[in-house]
Amino acid sequence: MTVPEFDDRHAEFLARVSRGEKVEATDWMPDEYRMAMVRFLQMHALSELMGALPEKEWVPRAPTLARKLSLMAKVQDEVGHAQLILRVAEDLAAPLGKGREELVAELFTGQAKFHNVFHMPAPTWADAGIIGWLVDGAAVVSQAALLTSSYAPYARILQRVCAEEGFHIQHGESVCLALAEGTPAQRQMLQEALERWWEALLLFFGPPEPGSASSAILFKYRFRTKTNEELRQKFLTKYVPRIRALGLTIPDPALRYDEAAGRWIYTPPDWSKLKAIARNEGPLSQYRLGLRRLSYEQGRWVREALLAPAKQAV
Amino acid sequence: MALQEPLEAVPARSGEEGAGNPQFRVYEIFVQRDHLSPHVWVGSVDAGSAEEALVLARESFLRRDPAVSIWAVEQSAIHRTDYADRDFFARETDKRYRTVAGYREENAARWRRYRRDLLDLERDFVRD
Numbered sequence: 384m385t386v387p388e389f390d391d392r393h394a395e396f397l398a399r400v401s402r403g404e405k406v407e408a409t410d411w412m413p414d415e416y417r418m419a420m421v422r423f424l425q426m427h428a429l430s431e432l433m434g435a436l437p438e439k440e441w442v443p444r445a446p447t448l449a450r451k452l453s454l455m456a457k458v459q460d461e462v463g464h465a466q467l468i469l470r471v472a473e474d475l476a477a478p479l480g481k482g483r484e485e486l487v488a489e490l491f492t493g494q495a496k497f498h499n500v501f502h503m504p505a506p507t508w509a510d511a512g513i514i515g516w517l518v519d520g521a522a523v524v525s526q527a528a529l530l531t532s533s534y535a536p537y538a539r540i541l542q543r544v545c546a547e548e549g550f551h552i553q554h555g556e557s558v559c560l561a562l563a564e565g566t567p568a569q570r571q572m573l574q575e576a577l578e579r580w581w582e583a584l585l586l587f588f589g590p591p592e593p594g595s596a597s598s599a600i601l602f603k604y605r606f607r608t609k610t611n612e613e614l615r616q617k618f619l620t621k622y623v624p625r626i627r628a629l630g631l632t633i634p635d636p637a638l639r640y641d642e643a644a645g646r647w648i649y650t651p652p653d654w655s656k657l658k659a660i661a662r663n664e665g666p667l668s669q670y671r672l673g674l675r676r677l678s679y680e681q682g683r684w685v686r687e688a689l690l691a692p693a694k695q696a697v
Numbered sequence: 698m699a700l701q702e703p704l705e706a707v708p709a710r711s712g713e714e715g716a717g718n719p720q721f722r723v724y725e726i727f728v729q730r731d732h733l734s735p736h737v738w739v740g741s742v743d744a745g746s747a748e749e750a751l752v753l754a755r756e757s758f759l760r761r762d763p764a765v766s767i768w769a770v771e772q773s774a775i776h777r778t779d780y781a782d783r784d785f786f787a788r789e790t791d792k793r794y795r796t797v798a799g800y801r802e803e804n805a806a807r808w809r810r811y812r813r814d815l816l817d818l819e820r821d822f823v824r825d
Contacts, residue, residue, distance in 0.1 A: 407780050409777075409780065410780060459756075459760060460760070463757050463760065467740055470741050470742065483721070483743065539740075543740075691745075
């Protein structure tokens with residue numbers, strides 16, 4: 384048996400994923416695929432960790448014990464998702480000489496990003512509801528599109544992640560429905576939260592034009608197949624009628640479905656905000672990173688205890 | 698057949714790196730939902746020991762689902778086939794002769810003939 388030339392292997396790999404075949408952690412893969420995947424998975428994992436923070440802030444303030452319990456379950460799920468995704472990322476990053484610790488710590492140096500939506504404030508209980516219903520709804524739209532991704536270990540983990548996010552959305556809906564059917568003040572609070580989050584929900588999926596070189600690689604190897612705009616359209620199709628059904632007003636007078644074009648027309652959000660967020664200069668970027676740093680330090684003794692050789696008598 | 702090399706064992710490290718520091722190991726996790734179900738692989742965890750792996754597995758995979766047993770197997774202990782070794786899983790021959798589907802349709806067609814004969818008999822009786 385002869386070892387194939389690098390170019391042959393690369394071409395064969397590209398042909399394989401183009402045919403819709405799946406890649407496993409132990410397969411040979413081009414470095415650009417491996418690096419783009421590590422970057423993507425690292426950001427997904429860190430976003431799950433960072434996403435737990437705005438929700439955690441609401442556990443002590445949630446109006447009832449039942450709501451506190453559901454929120455705590457959500458926070459546990461998000462942290463759990465981060466663990467599952469980090470595990471997949473580790474196997475990919477190992478040949479690059481990067482371990483779990485580096486993947487997590489790069490958040491603090493700004494080398495790794497977390498999702499733009501978690502840089503936004505959540506000042507009222509209705510914000511917590513909108514996050515659960517619409518932000519998690521947007522997350523499921525983008526994650527469900529990856530269930531057939533070329534990287535099988537990630538796609539397998541996503542099945543669990545999407546199933547649990549389903550619960551998050553139901554819980555968010557439950558909070559929003561309760562507010563929508565509540566007192567005028569509660570309805571008003573929900574309307575204001577929607578107004579605060581609308582632009583963030585459009586920004587969520589990223590700009591419509593082709594993205595960075597790294598994201599082009601994800602498309603080339605069929606890790607991703609749906610564009611940012613396709614995902615945003617899908618989100619609007621699913622959620623605009625539901626939001627309107629609750630009697631809420633979406634803060635965009637230009638928003639309408641163009642039957643002829645078969646797509647939603649909307650006022651574009653201020654895309655430049657994404658650039659500031661990418662530099663961790665979003666509204667709450669530094670505050671949330673501070674919280675994450677704190678929880679990372681507070682958890683240090685646990686990580687160390689897990690690694691300490693067992694000393695107890697048997 | 699070709700056995701595949703284990704995954705490179707670099708992964709997770711402790712906070713302070715350096716010689717003599719223990720490292721996390723990867724444990725593959727298998728969950729058994731009830732006594733009549735097989736253990737099914739669900740994912741993997743990083744842990745310092747097998748005992749911790751079992752606790753972390755419960756926290757990671759059983760926050761909702763019921764179960765009666767978890768197996769944690771150190772990843773390096775798993776022997777695996779190579780995905781590229783298609784020959785090992787080759788299925789050149791038609792396997793239908795081993796399956797229910799290989800017989801069901803033809804048997805059904807035959808039984809229909811018997812039933813038809815039975816109906817014809819009834820018709821004959823009526824005519825008589």
